Each structure stands twice: as C-alpha cells, then as structure tokens.
Amino acid sequence: MSHASHPESGGSTYLWLAAVPFSLFLLLTWGLSRHALPWQLDIPWIPSLGLSLAFRVDGFSAQMLALITGIGTWVFVYASGYLAHEPRRGRLFVVLILFMLAMVGAVTADNLILLFLFWELTSITSFLLVGFNHEPAEARAASRQALLVTMGGGLAMLGGLVLLGQMAGTWTLSGIVAAGPTLANDPRLPYALVLVLLGAFTKSAQFPFHFWLPNAMSAPTPVSAYLHSATMVKLGIYLMARLDPAFNDLLFWEVMLIGSGTVTAVWAAVLALRERDLKRILARSTVSALGTMTLLIGLPSAGAGLAVVAFMFAHALYKAPLFMVAGNIDHATGTRNIDQLLGLRRAMPWTAAAAVLAGLSMAGLPLSFGFVAKDIIAVAKAESELFTLVSYATVLVNAVAIAVAGVAAVRVFWGPLELPRNQVHEVSWRMLLPPLAIVFLGMEFEFFPALADPLLLAAARSIAPGLGEVSLSAAYDLEALLSATGITALIGLLFFLAWDRMHEALHTLNRFDRYGPAALYDRLLHGLARIAAWHTRHLQHGRVSGYLQLTLAALLSMGMFGWLHTDSRLELTWDWPDHAWAWAVACLLLVAGAAAAATLRTRIAVLMASGLVGYGSAVLFLFAGAPDLALTQFAVETVLVVVAASVLPHYGTAPLQQEPLRASSGVLAAAAGIGFSAAGAFEQSAGEWRTRRVVRSDQPGRGPWPQCG
Amino acid sequence: MSLILMLAISIAVAVGVLLVLSRDVFRLIVGLAVLGSATNLIVFAAARPGGLIPAVIEAGATQLPAAAANPLPQALVLTAIVIGFALLCFALVLGAYLARQGGQQNVDRLTAAEPAATDPVKPPVLEQ
Structure with missing residues (x-):
C-alpha cells in the first residue's frame, strides 16, 4: 500500500487498517436495518458478585457507535497520510485500534464494572497516544496529566458506580436508570452522584478539570481529531446523558450540570481567545462545546435530550474536520501559530474548502448540520426556564464559537500569504479526503435531515423518554433565524474582527494563572515529589540507631494499640511449679547475664555474659519439658564462643567505651521490657491452653499435630 | 512464679534493647543475641x-500424656534459636568487616552501604 509520493516512508502506510472501523460501521448499519433496538447480550462473568459481561445497545449507544466507527474510518485514512513519514506509525495504529475497541465497549457496556473497565482503558490508550511523540518533555507531562486527571476521576466514578449499584440493588446501567426515581430519598445518593460526576467531568474536561484537554494537543493530529474532539471526551457526556432520565428531577443534579456546564462553556470560550496555537484554539472551543452539552443535559425539558444528541453529532462532524485542517496546515507549513498563518487559500485550496464548510457548521450558519443543531438547542432552551445569566452566557459562547470558526476557516486562508510560497504545499489525498468527506456528510444531513432523523431520534428517546413526535429540520423562518442566529452571528463577527485586540486585552488574565486549577495540579504533583524526598531523607538517613529506634517505637505502639483493644486480663501468679529451684536458677542466670552484658567493658566478657542469658533460657527449657530446646541452646551458646573467638580480634583490643545512657534509649528499653513481656503474659492468660484441651476431649489419635511413632 | x-x-x-541502641557495633550485635534469647x-x-514431661508420644500410645509440655512453642523456638545463631554469626563477621573498613566502631558512621547524599536514587529535594 505504500504510496508513490512517499518513497522514503518505507513499508505500509496501513491504509488498509481503515477497513477495521469501516467493517464495524457496516456491521452497525446492517444491524440497525435488520434488528430493532435495543440489542442485549449478557454473558455471566462472576455471577456470585453480580458481575456479567452485559452489553446493551440502544439508540444513544448506536449513535455513539456510529460516531466511533464512522469518524474512526476517516481518522484511520487520515492517519495513514499524516503519519506516512513516521517510522513508529505501526505502534500508533495498534493503540488507535485498541482505543476504538475500548470506546465501543464503553458505550455498549451495561454492567457498571464493565463500563468502568472500558472507561479506564480509553484513558490508558489516550495516555499512550498523547505521549506518542515522547521526546519533548511537554508531551510527556501532558500525557501524564491527561492520565492522572482522567484516571483519578475514573477512580472516583468507580466508587460512585458501586454506591449506585448497592443502592439500586442492580449492577446494570439500565437497571439503575429504571430504579432512578426510587433512589431519590437515599441519603447516599448525593455522594454517589458527586463521585460519578467527578468521573464524567474529568473525562469531558469540565471545569475545574478543563486544563488537561488543551495540553493533550501534543498528540498527533489524527489522535486529537478522534479522541480529543469526536469520541473519548464525549464519554463523560455519554454517561451523564445516560443517567439523566433517572436523576433529571433532582435539583442537585440540575444545578451541578447547568452550573458546571455554563462555567465550562464560558470560561473555555474566554480561554480560547487567549491562544495563538490553532490546535489549542480548537481544543478550547471543544471544551466550550462539551460545557454546552453538559448544560443541555442538565435542562429538564425532553427537547434537551434531542439537543444533546444533535449537538454531539454536529460537533463531531465539524470539529474532527477542523482538527484535520489544522493538521494539514501544520503538515504543510510546519507551524500552527495563527500569527504566521495567512492566505493559505491559494496554496491549499482543498483544505481551505473543507475548513470553510466545517466552519459554517461550527458557526451554526445555514447550509450546515450545525445550523440544525443550533436550532434544536434554541428550542430546547426556550422550553426550559433558564436563568438569565445562563442565557447571556450561551450567547457569548456561541459568539466565540463563530469567532473560532472564523479564525480556523477564514483567517488563516484569506489575506496575503505570509510564508514563502515554496514552503507551502497542498497535502496528499489521504489527508484531504477525510475532512471533506465528513463535512459533506454533515451537509447531507442538513439537506436531507430525514437521513439522520431515525438515528438521532432513537438516540434522543433513549436519554429523554418523554420526547414526543418531532422531526429534525431547521426552521427557515426568518424571524427565528434572526433571533437565534443573527445576534450571535453579529457578536461573533465582532469577536472575530477584534480577535487580536481581545487577545492582547486578555493578557491581564495571565497573572491569575497561578491560582487556577492547572497551577494547583502542578503544585500537587510537585508537592508529592517533595513529600517523597522529605520522607526519604528523614526515614532513610543512614543511621542504624535511628532505624532501630523507629522500628522499636513502631512495634511498641502497635502493641500498645493492641493492648488497648483487648479485653483479656493479666493473670500473674506466685505459684511455684515443680522444680521451682531450677526456674529460680534460670531467672537468676538471665538477670545476672543481662546485667553483666550491660556493664562489662571487655568484648569477650560481654559475649560470655550474653551467653549466660542463653544458658539461663536453656535451663528453663530443660525443666519445662523441652530437653531438645535446651540441648540446642547449650550447643549454640558453646559454638558461638568458638566463632566469636575467631572474629573478635578484628574488633581490636581497646576496651569498650563507657556510653552515656541516652534518655530515648532508656525510655525505649523500659517500655520494651515491660511491653514485650506483658505481651507474653497476656498471651499466657488469654484463655485456656486450647491445644491441650482439644487433645484431652477428642477421640484418641485425633490430635491437632501429626502422629509420630 | x-x-x-x-x-x-x-x-x-x-x-537487650539498651545494647541494640548502643552506638558501638559490638554491643549492638551482643544486644541482638540477648534480645533474641529473651x-x-x-x-x-x-x-x-x-x-x-517432653512432648513425645510413647511407643504404642496414640496420644500425648495429659501432663506433657506443649510442643507448638517448642517447634517455634527451636527454629528461632537456630536462625538466631546463624544471624549472630553473620552479624559478628559483618560487623568486624564494616568496622575495619570504616576504621571505627560507631554504627552511625558505618555508612558504606548507604547511597551518597547526592545519589540519584535518593530523590533530591525539589525547589519550586
């Protein structure tokens, strides 16, 4: 499959791999035409835990699948062109396919744990793809950031899902949605929802987790187009929309979604104006669009469900081509800085055409599917009572979207060419066809909405069951057109014209950056490393006595903790056993040996004294029914003298120094003396000697230890 | 009793604890011995x-005599004695070697096995 125009690339460009998503797409369309939704599949996995490989495809899942496989097909084609010169492209394609399968799993999984597994798998593949060009430190930092933020959220989500599963008594997503209203009075519900929303917000880059997505733009452009605009970042939206029918009536849910969605949409729009990098501008506007989707999910009306699916569809259909356009420009000129990009129209006519058409859709202007979506959104918002503030916010967000579309589609292509003419060239067909194809698909849906109607309506009904009979068609009513689009378009045009001036003005925001969540993330990571360094320096200081002190203190505190939590009594008696004299000798030897070892100053004498302690215990063993122990102990103590005699000369002949008694050592020694032997005594008095009782009462030959002899 | x-x-x-916490390498090792016995x-x-009575089942009998000693702690202690002895011998030799190599017998200064403060394994304290 190697292309003639890339003689140096060597090997396959893997264009044929586009057949993987495409065949899945065909399978999906075939299935949709033959079998009524929903499709269900349930394979037992760990039945005792209620876990199963449960999959369920309803209208909403089908729409997501269509996006994943449909956009995926074109992304694979695009990637084969974009990475034609990249020697490691095989690796990228493998991870891309893995990612696609994980996405397919995530949007079809009905079991909560299964959903979590696929969800985290998309995070991991995203990490690998963002860090694909791993040599620049920023790329590594960006991929780590994307991973930590989304996986941290995913962990929270797992907690939330488990809570929801316990509350509802079912482990299927559909079951939880069905049980939704009955959960409203459960005191655990807010915690569960906050945890689940943490997962959704981090995945979909909602405020305050919006910072990772623009940084993830260090990924190769096909990845940005696929993961970070069309599919993966919509997983959070997907989950929220899924759960929406269950919790729609909760004020808590509504406030969280509308609040966070609005803040995200507005703030990301403002931040988009601060960027000069084309891809980062698009990323900011993606975050803004995701915020709008969150806001729409939070709206109580059924029409909002339709608005969500239509906007999601439209967004994927215009944002992926725009990313591809940015990639083409990057590929052709070597830069993505909009200051250097002007008048590329003549050099890159086809890219310019794709950009303009996608830009139309993004701006929500007529002749595009974006217009249909915008119309539906306007209807949904009109149906719901919105805070005035939110209404104004959406006008601002839409205006910035128009301005971004203008920058990405108009500004860089019109005007005089800034770069040397010979530096700019149109890209290969593999990088031109995909954006054009996706854009034309979007236009087709605009002119023949009936094509998209069944899919989108089925999708909308599965997340908004109350949706009545509607059909997707833009109202070309002039009044509505003016009110819905005219004013925003005008403001958007102003934003577009004043882009550079606003950019300058927004520089003042820089000083607040160090209080933002991105800075907080940096500080947290930094703090973690500092704590690790501090703790290593203080715990692993290289002083043996310090190690021993710490170990003993820890052991004693644990013993103390155990003592405080036990109810056994200490029973020490004065009863003399048989051979009491022998025990007394043993005790005497112990004490005398210990005392001598502590006070003597000659090494051999200290060693002998410690041997006395051993002899003492040996005597005790001998008169406590353990002659084998006694024998061993005597032998050991004797052999030790021989060993020591051969080693002692290496320690020198100078007598041991008198050491001052340190307070800490004294306290530890006293505590250990009391504590350890008390522990032994406790053990002794804690109930009967069970083994003996068992032997006595049991049948002969059924002792707890193996019979011998 | x-x-x-x-x-x-x-x-x-x-x-034993006092000896173990001593700064002298020889006392430390002797402390190990005392602490082990204790x-x-x-x-x-x-x-x-x-x-x-030792925990031995007489020939022909099927169970221990009622007054026999408990064999479980004996088994544990027997293992501990042997291991303790091996540890002690090893520590004596190691201590002698380290003391000669370091030229002194203060355990806190015998840091030949520790990485240097500039070692990359020990994370440096990051400056913000």
Missing part, C-alpha cells in the same frame, strides 16, 4: 510452660 519469670525476661529485654523465652512463656 510466672511473675518472677516475667520480671527476669523484662530485664533481659530491656538490657524473645524466645517470651514465646515459650506465653504458652504456659509447666509440664516437665
């Missing part, structure tokens, strides 16, 4: 020693 035994063990443990005794004493 158990009280007196416990008192004796307490003293042995305390002395610990064995704790384990042994915790299982209510009393019977003088």
Whole structure:
C-alpha cells in the first residue's frame, strides 16, 4: 500500500487498517436495518458478585457507535497520510485500534464494572497516544496529566458506580436508570452522584478539570481529531446523558450540570481567545462545546435530550474536520501559530474548502448540520426556564464559537500569504479526503435531515423518554433565524474582527494563572515529589540507631494499640511449679547475664555474659519439658564462643567505651521490657491452653499435630 | 512464679534493647543475641510452660500424656534459636568487616552501604 509520493516512508502506510472501523460501521448499519433496538447480550462473568459481561445497545449507544466507527474510518485514512513519514506509525495504529475497541465497549457496556473497565482503558490508550511523540518533555507531562486527571476521576466514578449499584440493588446501567426515581430519598445518593460526576467531568474536561484537554494537543493530529474532539471526551457526556432520565428531577443534579456546564462553556470560550496555537484554539472551543452539552443535559425539558444528541453529532462532524485542517496546515507549513498563518487559500485550496464548510457548521450558519443543531438547542432552551445569566452566557459562547470558526476557516486562508510560497504545499489525498468527506456528510444531513432523523431520534428517546413526535429540520423562518442566529452571528463577527485586540486585552488574565486549577495540579504533583524526598531523607538517613529506634517505637505502639483493644486480663501468679529451684536458677542466670552484658567493658566478657542469658533460657527449657530446646541452646551458646573467638580480634583490643545512657534509649528499653513481656503474659492468660484441651476431649489419635511413632 | 519469670525476661529485654541502641557495633550485635534469647523465652512463656514431661508420644500410645509440655512453642523456638545463631554469626563477621573498613566502631558512621547524599536514587529535594 505504500504510496508513490512517499518513497522514503518505507513499508505500509496501513491504509488498509481503515477497513477495521469501516467493517464495524457496516456491521452497525446492517444491524440497525435488520434488528430493532435495543440489542442485549449478557454473558455471566462472576455471577456470585453480580458481575456479567452485559452489553446493551440502544439508540444513544448506536449513535455513539456510529460516531466511533464512522469518524474512526476517516481518522484511520487520515492517519495513514499524516503519519506516512513516521517510522513508529505501526505502534500508533495498534493503540488507535485498541482505543476504538475500548470506546465501543464503553458505550455498549451495561454492567457498571464493565463500563468502568472500558472507561479506564480509553484513558490508558489516550495516555499512550498523547505521549506518542515522547521526546519533548511537554508531551510527556501532558500525557501524564491527561492520565492522572482522567484516571483519578475514573477512580472516583468507580466508587460512585458501586454506591449506585448497592443502592439500586442492580449492577446494570439500565437497571439503575429504571430504579432512578426510587433512589431519590437515599441519603447516599448525593455522594454517589458527586463521585460519578467527578468521573464524567474529568473525562469531558469540565471545569475545574478543563486544563488537561488543551495540553493533550501534543498528540498527533489524527489522535486529537478522534479522541480529543469526536469520541473519548464525549464519554463523560455519554454517561451523564445516560443517567439523566433517572436523576433529571433532582435539583442537585440540575444545578451541578447547568452550573458546571455554563462555567465550562464560558470560561473555555474566554480561554480560547487567549491562544495563538490553532490546535489549542480548537481544543478550547471543544471544551466550550462539551460545557454546552453538559448544560443541555442538565435542562429538564425532553427537547434537551434531542439537543444533546444533535449537538454531539454536529460537533463531531465539524470539529474532527477542523482538527484535520489544522493538521494539514501544520503538515504543510510546519507551524500552527495563527500569527504566521495567512492566505493559505491559494496554496491549499482543498483544505481551505473543507475548513470553510466545517466552519459554517461550527458557526451554526445555514447550509450546515450545525445550523440544525443550533436550532434544536434554541428550542430546547426556550422550553426550559433558564436563568438569565445562563442565557447571556450561551450567547457569548456561541459568539466565540463563530469567532473560532472564523479564525480556523477564514483567517488563516484569506489575506496575503505570509510564508514563502515554496514552503507551502497542498497535502496528499489521504489527508484531504477525510475532512471533506465528513463535512459533506454533515451537509447531507442538513439537506436531507430525514437521513439522520431515525438515528438521532432513537438516540434522543433513549436519554429523554418523554420526547414526543418531532422531526429534525431547521426552521427557515426568518424571524427565528434572526433571533437565534443573527445576534450571535453579529457578536461573533465582532469577536472575530477584534480577535487580536481581545487577545492582547486578555493578557491581564495571565497573572491569575497561578491560582487556577492547572497551577494547583502542578503544585500537587510537585508537592508529592517533595513529600517523597522529605520522607526519604528523614526515614532513610543512614543511621542504624535511628532505624532501630523507629522500628522499636513502631512495634511498641502497635502493641500498645493492641493492648488497648483487648479485653483479656493479666493473670500473674506466685505459684511455684515443680522444680521451682531450677526456674529460680534460670531467672537468676538471665538477670545476672543481662546485667553483666550491660556493664562489662571487655568484648569477650560481654559475649560470655550474653551467653549466660542463653544458658539461663536453656535451663528453663530443660525443666519445662523441652530437653531438645535446651540441648540446642547449650550447643549454640558453646559454638558461638568458638566463632566469636575467631572474629573478635578484628574488633581490636581497646576496651569498650563507657556510653552515656541516652534518655530515648532508656525510655525505649523500659517500655520494651515491660511491653514485650506483658505481651507474653497476656498471651499466657488469654484463655485456656486450647491445644491441650482439644487433645484431652477428642477421640484418641485425633490430635491437632501429626502422629509420630 | 510466672511473675518472677516475667520480671527476669523484662530485664533481659530491656538490657537487650539498651545494647541494640548502643552506638558501638559490638554491643549492638551482643544486644541482638540477648534480645533474641529473651524473645524466645517470651514465646515459650506465653504458652504456659509447666509440664516437665517432653512432648513425645510413647511407643504404642496414640496420644500425648495429659501432663506433657506443649510442643507448638517448642517447634517455634527451636527454629528461632537456630536462625538466631546463624544471624549472630553473620552479624559478628559483618560487623568486624564494616568496622575495619570504616576504621571505627560507631554504627552511625558505618555508612558504606548507604547511597551518597547526592545519589540519584535518593530523590533530591525539589525547589519550586
């Protein structure tokens, strides 16, 4: 499959791999035409835990699948062109396919744990793809950031899902949605929802987790187009929309979604104006669009469900081509800085055409599917009572979207060419066809909405069951057109014209950056490393006595903790056993040996004294029914003298120094003396000697230890 | 009686800890020995020693005599004695080697096995 125009690339460009998503797409369309939704599949996995490989495809899942496989097909084609010169492209394609399968799993999984597994798998593949060009430190930092933020959220989500599963008594997503209203009075519900929303917000880059997505733009452009605009970042939206029918009536849910969605949409729009990098501008506007989707999910009306699916569809259909356009420009000129990009129209006519058409859709202007979506959104918002503030916010967000579309589609292509003419060239067909194809698909849906109607309506009904009979068609009513689009378009045009001036003005925001969540993330990571360094320096200081002190203190505190939590009594008696004299000798030897070892100053004498302690215990063993122990102990103590005699000369002949008694050592020694032997005594008095009782009462030959002899 | 035994063990443990916390490498090793013996005794004493009859089943009998000693702590302690002895021999040789190599017997200055403060394994304190 190697292309003639890339003689140096060597090997396959893997264009044929586009057949993987495409065949899945065909399978999906075939299935949709033959079998009524929903499709269900349930394979037992760990039945005792209620876990199963449960999959369920309803209208909403089908729409997501269509996006994943449909956009995926074109992304694979695009990637084969974009990475034609990249020697490691095989690796990228493998991870891309893995990612696609994980996405397919995530949007079809009905079991909560299964959903979590696929969800985290998309995070991991995203990490690998963002860090694909791993040599620049920023790329590594960006991929780590994307991973930590989304996986941290995913962990929270797992907690939330488990809570929801316990509350509802079912482990299927559909079951939880069905049980939704009955959960409203459960005191655990807010915690569960906050945890689940943490997962959704981090995945979909909602405020305050919006910072990772623009940084993830260090990924190769096909990845940005696929993961970070069309599919993966919509997983959070997907989950929220899924759960929406269950919790729609909760004020808590509504406030969280509308609040966070609005803040995200507005703030990301403002931040988009601060960027000069084309891809980062698009990323900011993606975050803004995701915020709008969150806001729409939070709206109580059924029409909002339709608005969500239509906007999601439209967004994927215009944002992926725009990313591809940015990639083409990057590929052709070597830069993505909009200051250097002007008048590329003549050099890159086809890219310019794709950009303009996608830009139309993004701006929500007529002749595009974006217009249909915008119309539906306007209807949904009109149906719901919105805070005035939110209404104004959406006008601002839409205006910035128009301005971004203008920058990405108009500004860089019109005007005089800034770069040397010979530096700019149109890209290969593999990088031109995909954006054009996706854009034309979007236009087709605009002119023949009936094509998209069944899919989108089925999708909308599965997340908004109350949706009545509607059909997707833009109202070309002039009044509505003016009110819905005219004013925003005008403001958007102003934003577009004043882009550079606003950019300058927004520089003042820089000083607040160090209080933002991105800075907080940096500080947290930094703090973690500092704590690790501090703790290593203080715990692993290289002083043996310090190690021993710490170990003993820890052991004693644990013993103390155990003592405080036990109810056994200490029973020490004065009863003399048989051979009491022998025990007394043993005790005497112990004490005398210990005392001598502590006070003597000659090494051999200290060693002998410690041997006395051993002899003492040996005597005790001998008169406590353990002659084998006694024998061993005597032998050991004797052999030790021989060993020591051969080693002692290496320690020198100078007598041991008198050491001052340190307070800490004294306290530890006293505590250990009391504590350890008390522990032994406790053990002794804690109930009967069970083994003996068992032997006595049991049948002969059924002792707890193996019979011998 | 158990009280007196416990008192004796307490003293042995305390002395063992004192020796172990000593800065002298030789005292530290002797402390290990004392602490080891004392610990064995704790384990042994915790299982209510009393019977003088060893835990051996007579030929022809099917169970232990009622007054026999408890064999479980004996098994534990026997293992501990042997391991303790090996540890002690090893520590004596290691201590002698380290002391000669370091030219002194202060355990806190015997840091040949520690990475240097500039070692990359030890994370540097990051400056913000």
